Amino acid sequence: MSGMALAIQRSRQRDAGLGSRGNARRFLGQSYEELRDRCLQTGVLFQDHSFPAAPDSLGYQELGGHSHKTRGVEWQRPPDLCSRPRFIIEGATKTDICQGSLGDCWLLAAIASLTLNKEVLDRVVPDGQSFDSGYAGIFHFQFWQYGEWVDVVIDDQLPTKDGELMFVHSDEQNEFWSALLEKAYAKLNGSYEALSGGSTTEGFEDFTGGVSEWYELNKAPADLFHIIEKALKRGSLLGCSINITSASETEAITPEKLVKGHAYSITGAQEVRFRGSQVQLIRIRNPWGQVEWTGAWSDSSSHWNSVSPQDAADLRNRAEDGEFWMSFSDFKRHYSRVEICNLTPDTLTSDKILKWNCALFSESWRRGSTAGGCRNFPATFWMNPQFKMVLEEIDDDGRGEDGCSVLVALIQKNRRNLRKMGEDMHTVGFAIYEVPDEYKGVTNVHLEKSYFITHGSKARSETFINLREVSARFCLPPGEYLVVPSTFEPNQNGDFALRVYTEKRADTHALPGLRDVSKRFTEYTVKLIDYILWAKYAHAVQSVILTLPLSSSHSSHRFTHTLTLFSPGFHLNNKLCQIIVSRYYDSDDLTLDFDNFVSCLVRLELVFKLFNSLPKDEEGFAQLSILQVRHQAACTPVSLCPYLHTCFAPHSHVYLAVCLSFCPCLSLNLGISPQWLTMVLC
Secondary structure, X not given: OOHHHHHHHHHHHHHOOOOEOOEOEEHHHOOHHHHXXXXXXXXXXXXXXXXXXXXXXXXXXXOOOOOHHHOOOEEEOHHHHOOOOXXXXXXXXXXXXXXXXXXXXXXHHHHHHHOOOHHHHHHHOOOOOOOOOOOOOEEEEEEEEOOEEEEEEEEOOEEEEOOEEOOOEOOOOOEOHHHHHHHHHHHHOXXXXXHOOOOHHHHHHXXXXXXXXXXXXXXXXOOHHHHHHHHHHOOOEEEEEOOOOOXXXXXXXXXXXXXXXXXXXXXXXXXXXXXXXXXXXXXXXXXXXXXXXOOOOOOOOHHHHHOOHHHHHHHOOOOOOOEEEEEHHHHXXXXXXXXXXXXXOEOOOOOOOOEOEEEEEEEEEOOOOOOOOOOOOOOOHHHOOOEEEEEOOOOOOOOOOOOEEEEEEEEEOOOHHHHHHOOOOOOEEEEEEEOOHHHOOOOOOOOOHHHHHHOOOOEEOOOOEOOOEEEEEEEEOOEEEEEEEEEOXXXXXXXXXXXXXXXXXXXXXXXXXXXXXXXXXHHHHHHHHHHHHHHXXXXXXXHHHHHOOOOHXXXXXXXXXXXXXXXXXXXXXXXXXXXXXXXXXXXXXXXXXXXXXXXXXXXXXXXXXXXXXXXXXXXXXXXXOHHHHHHHHHOOOHHHOHHHHHHOHHHHHHHHHHHHHHOHHHHHHHOXXXXXXXXXXX
16 A cells, blocks of 8 residues: 555544544554464464564664674563563562663653553553463553554563573563563564663653653753642653763763663652751652662661651652652752653643643655755755644633743654664754734645745744654744744655644644645646747757657756746645655756656646546545546546647647657557657657
8 A cells, every 4th residue: 555545544544533542553453352362272372473583673783683782592481481470460560660781761761650650551551461361472562653552462472691581670570561561662663772762751652642841950940849749640750861971971870879861760759847947859760770869868868867757657768679769959950851741731830730732743754845954944944844823812821921832742753663774863843933914814825935034933942853752832922823843954754743732722734735726737837848848949859859758868958856846736735745756856866857847747637637527525535446447547538638739739749659658548548659659750
């Protein structure tokens, strides 16, 4: 199925509820129930051939087949590792997540936070799985992926060395839910190694479908402690980390036993009475399950002797389990960033819980068509996909601010899966512009280059950065705005999802593609071809005409890359522009030769006329059976190519040759091959 057809099918399935929280999509088409029942019937434990117990599932470089790190690796099932394996022992807890030799502390910090909210955990880890009755060597987990939930099936063969799990494991040697969850997430992302390095918010969002934001502690708001406290009460997931200044500092341990460049979970916030004053404390967990803060309010600190016995009994924990308390002032001094994932889209900067309205869009950047780069590239920035939001109602948070709260989140899709091919996250961001008065209320205009050259942005993401997601919160006056997401450099291919959350009712939608329809297409095209053939190349008309049916290596003229050649003609949405560039443009320098230009115009005219002649459903789709497709191809008349007919009227035999060369369906109808006609003409 083509990318376009797949996108249409996915859209219709989403409209029918597939991919919702209660109806997850089957990842790779695998049904957990069907596969488990088949294994139980045959008595054979499940083997997942889509993510096999093989080197490719481990990784591609450091965990590749020739790496010393993977020597001696054996894939073993839990019943081979212990006498009585258990899926979960007395509920999932933070001590079930201990990091192994994989650099995915960001993921484990997210999983640790997940254990604090049973409702969320049960969504990711479906109930009813065990190593007891009904065991068939198969398990499944559910993750949010760019707007939909997917159900990921795995077998329980886990990578081990010397009889020990290589990666995440539980303190309880016979508990395996966390190791199996990590394997399912590795499958979703292509390999275990693909999980190395990341942001805790990425895991947060994939476990919840929530929306994330973060705060740099060197410029945090004054009420950040209360924001954290309130977020924890709502069940939000929180993480924190310490920045590094060089690669050598990665996982370096400070004198106070804090780990740099390492992802921690925030698991609690509390105020206590200490020596006559209120002190704000924050509880943090190291996913290693060890290496704890040794400063004030640590497990062995004397500060606990100066609080009430009740507070000391409730909060103090002397176990070396990776979890510890510290004062919020010390926290801001030692840590660099706090990441928060809101399980429901509500504001964290107001004492009042406000529900957001959510809009989600899936789009692509494609080289030569919709990958225009950032505002530093004014010649191409306008080509990026554009999204319009209409803000009509101001917030009612009681602060007297006449503004509309908006949270914009830009997510790159599937970039971890591309790591084995040498790619990684793009550097991405977005800008927000006010819609000019002449385009207010208009829904089918893609703003052109001249507008962005003469107008500055109203707001923008704080920075362009190579993270999976860039998000920012704004308070904008009521009005109409344009959101333009982009990569930093132009011509970088990538898929993305854009989420726009507004506190009050708003209308947000994607604008159409790069071009609009015009009745002047015929006149424009004829004039263009006339100019090129009869004026600019009058001295070589005959040779130019005769080269048209030949291959593009006989190009008569090359246009510099710009899709404005089509601007007065057809309405081309982003997908169609991407297809045209892929099919007709030179892949190296993004130029368009003359024969491909004419071919493209002819094919577009044929396709549009055919489509407009077909019956359509309420959504504007025309559905054809294979017999109807063959009938339409066989009955396409030559008269549907009026532009070349006009241009080449004095040379009807050349006109026919051009039509046959660029429109194979006509060749079938007349029984004449382009090769035969070219030979006759020459």
